[in-house]
Amino acid sequence: MSAAAHGHHDLGFFKKYMFSTDHKVIGMQYLITGIIMAFLGGYLAVKFRSQLAFPELALLSGSEYNSSVTMHGLIMVFWVAMPILVAAFGNFLIPTMIGCDDMAYPTLNMISYWLFLVSAFVAIASLLIGGYGGAWTLYPPLSANMAEASGGGAYVIGKVPGLFSGGSLIITAVALEIIAFLIGGLNFLVTTINMRAPGMSIWDLPFVVWMIDLAVVVFMFSVGPLVAGAIMLLFDRTLGTGFFDPNRGGDPILFQHLFWFFGHPEVYVVLFPSMGFVGEAITTFSRKPLFGFKKVIWAAIVASILSFIVWAHHQFIAGIDPHAAVFFTIFTVLISVPFAAMMFSFIATLWKGSIELTSAMLWALGFIITFLFGGVTGIYLGTLTSDVVFHDTYFVVAHFHYTFVPITIFGGMTAIYFWFPKFVGKNFSEFWGKVHFWISFISFNAIFLPMFIPGTAGQHRRIAGYTEATFPAMAVEPYATIRIISTVAFWVLFIAQVIWIIHMIVKFYTGEKAVKNPWKANTLEWTCDSPPPHGNFATYPTVYRGPYEYSVPSRDSDYWPQDEKG
Amino acid sequence: MSSEARTMTFSEVPKGRLIIWLVVAGEMVIFGGGIVAYLLYRLNHIEIFDYLARFTSTWMGALNTVVLLTSSFFIVKAHDYAARKELKKMRNAMFVTIGLGGVFLVVKTIEWVPKIKAGLGLNDGSAFWGKVSAAPGHTFWLSYFFLTGMHGAHVILGMITIFIVWLSVRKGQNLHRVEMAGIYWHFVDLVWIFLFPLFYLSR
Numbered sequence A: 001m002s003a004a005a006h007g008h009h010d011l012g013f014f015k016k017y018m019f020s021t022d023h024k025v026i027g028m029q030y031l032i033t034g035i036i037m038a039f040l041g042g043y044l045a046v047k048f049r050s051q052l053a054f055p056e057l058a059l060l061s062g063s064e065y066n067s068s069v070t071m072h073g074l075i076m077v078f079w080v081a082m083p084i085l086v087a088a089f090g091n092f093l094i095p096t097m098i099g100c101d102d103m104a105y106p107t108l109n110m111i112s113y114w115l116f117l118v119s120a121f122v123a124i125a126s127l128l129i130g131g132y133g134g135a136w137t138l139y140p141p142l143s144a145n146m147a148e149a150s151g152g153g154a155y156v157i158g159k160v161p162g163l164f165s166g167g168s169l170i171i172t173a174v175a176l177e178i179i180a181f182l183i184g185g186l187n188f189l190v191t192t193i194n195m196r197a198p199g200m201s202i203w204d205l206p207f208v209v210w211m212i213d214l215a216v217v218v219f220m221f222s223v224g225p226l227v228a229g230a231i232m233l234l235f236d237r238t239l240g241t242g243f244f245d246p247n248r249g250g251d252p253i254l255f256q257h258l259f260w261f262f263g264h265p266e267v268y269v270v271l272f273p274s275m276g277f278v279g280e281a282i283t284t285f286s287r288k289p290l291f292g293f294k295k296v297i298w299a300a301i302v303a304s305i306l307s308f309i310v311w312a313h314h315q316f317i318a319g320i321d322p323h324a325a326v327f328f329t330i331f332t333v334l335i336s337v338p339f340a341a342m343m344f345s346f347i348a349t350l351w352k353g354s355i356e357l358t359s360a361m362l363w364a365l366g367f368i369i370t371f372l373f374g375g376v377t378g379i380y381l382g383t384l385t386s387d388v389v390f391h392d393t394y395f396v397v398a399h400f401h402y403t404f405v406p407i408t409i410f411g412g413m414t415a416i417y418f419w420f421p422k423f424v425g426k427n428f429s430e431f432w433g434k435v436h437f438w439i440s441f442i443s444f445n446a447i448f449l450p451m452f453i454p455g456t457a458g459q460h461r462r463i464a465g466y467t468e469a470t471f472p473a474m475a476v477e478p479y480a481t482i483r484i485i486s487t488v489a490f491w492v493l494f495i496a497q498v499i500w501i502i503h504m505i506v507k508f509y510t511g512e513k514a515v516k517n518p519w520k521a522n523t524l525e526w527t528c529d530s531p532p533p534h535g536n537f538a539t540y541p542t543v544y545r546g547p548y549e550y551s552v553p554s555r556d557s558d559y560w561p562q563d564e565k566g
Numbered sequence B: 001m002s003s004e005a006r007t008m009t010f011s012e013v014p015k016g017r018l019i020i021w022l023v024v025a026g027e028m029v030i031f032g033g034g035i036v037a038y039l040l041y042r043l044n045h046i047e048i049f050d051y052l053a054r055f056t057s058t059w060m061g062a063l064n065t066v067v068l069l070t071s072s073f074f075i076v077k078a079h080d081y082a083a084r085k086e087l088k089k090m091r092n093a094m095f096v097t098i099g100l101g102g103v104f105l106v107v108k109t110i111e112w113v114p115k116i117k118a119g120l121g122l123n124d125g126s127a128f129w130g131k132v133s134a135a136p137g138h139t140f141w142l143s144y145f146f147l148t149g150m151h152g153a154h155v156i157l158g159m160i161t162i163f164i165v166w167l168s169v170r171k172g173q174n175l176h177r178v179e180m181a182g183i184y185w186h187f188v189d190l191v192w193i194f195l196f197p198l199f200y201l202s203r
């Protein structure tokens, strides 16, 4: 009776939490799936890091080692970074930050998640039948090889050999995951363009919404060739078509182009949302407007455009034309300019602000420090001359993780701590948040900072074990000790995340109810209840100003919500 | 940021039109990847590709071009009729569009079957087109099957889309959806306009 009187009805468990079309439930589904996959990817790293530190124990065979590093990479990029950074927080934040009730196409949104979940299961199935060991970039000729596809414990069904091999399954899973994100991304864009609250111009959109939408645009315009490439690869593996077989006029380098045309922009697909989270946390906890808001967005747009013409810096030693390599070097160095501008904007925002070192702020500052280091080391790899030396060494591994871990873990944790009170509706413990940060920050640096040393000494990234017998030059000190330091630090990092997840689960059940606007922030999601009910807003807001009106001199209060009149 | 109120909104475009254009944009990039792959293969083996393009049937390709252009004309008519609420004519025009899509697929099948039987793209295919060294020309047939096959799949998808839209508009509701189906169908048509010269004319 009362339900009917309020105009909504009890949906039952399945409709409410399983096949929900509510953007907040879908966001939570993406987040939880992403976190589970993160622990799976982390577990694989526990395995191969232990093997690397103690090669004489022979914990993993060569092919198990190859499979666990490959699957670790694929899972972390496609099933952790993308769902958590883009999909989960895009779903949470876009409708609540632009002041509407849900996505433009709620059913499409649900389909996107379920397709994503299917792709995750296919990826896990691939892992269960041995995974794929040819590196996460899936380069042919190995990945296109029918014998590889149908050999080595793979299942042959009917007349199609190799369809149920670990490699074919993981390629299929990647293709499905891409389609899920294309569907979800279209929804994000249409929602942002069409469903903004009255009065909200594009320059009143919060920074993070800009960044998530830019990420979607970059994804949409870069991923197509990889879709084509993945289908061609599957045909090569199962029908023996030979698109990438040089013996029959095919071209293995072609796949590298198709892959990296997406692969480089993909870094920005995950980086942009992450910078968005960090930007929001930094302005809120410095009580200052985001420095040069419009210019930062223009910088991001310039970086997006440049990101389409740098891809071949991944192929410098794959036999590309040296003139082309020079071209790609120039644009690669150039693309660091807009990113440097964005990082300066963050630092300038902090300058003379009233800084509050909350957990979310610590993670945001951690992002800036570690990502800056990742960016600087990237210049050595984007430059043709030094890349020839560092290619495929642990220098690359260390650099890559100095970009991707800040993006995924530091940026992701910034967002999780910042919006936990809003979307879970409970307060967490700042103490445990800070403990989590400090253990993670120190152990992360202890893993990857020392790794540059064997990297510059030429330690190769695809070797399962450096022993006295196999590689005497690299089995000596300090390299052996450094490998052990990295591994032990990684165990610590992994345990810190276990502590974090326990903290989150405990607070989900026992935490005190969060207030509407614990951080005194300006954007619209803080005017909803915590957690926002179905439909988000009691009355739909009208927007009167931009998102970063902090410490306006004429006002008593140091913030000025976007929907406050006058 | 200045703090005065603003009432400007960025877009008055209906959300259906917006999402269909975004779908088209995304799909163009997918086809773009395939077409670039074809062009790279072709640049590597210009003479062989020129030679092999003689073995595709220009008249069947041309016939299919005419069929698709005509079908596009009919979906435009359907949109016109929808605007004027002439439901019977609208429904018929949509059916003609679907029917012409079917004709396209039949012609395509007639064109494909002997080539598949000869094993083009999988073995050297010399039984079909003569004695030129097979190796580099292999990728011509692969691209041919891949791109025209992917396009054919989109023709089927477009036909299904128009049929679903037909179901939802036949009683006179949701008439704006005819336009969305039309935009998608024009895109399918446009892709063919790119593929036709690549495989049937450049020799």
Ligand SMILES: [Cu+2]
Pocket: A263, A264, A310, A311, A313, A314
């Ligand atoms: Cu790159």
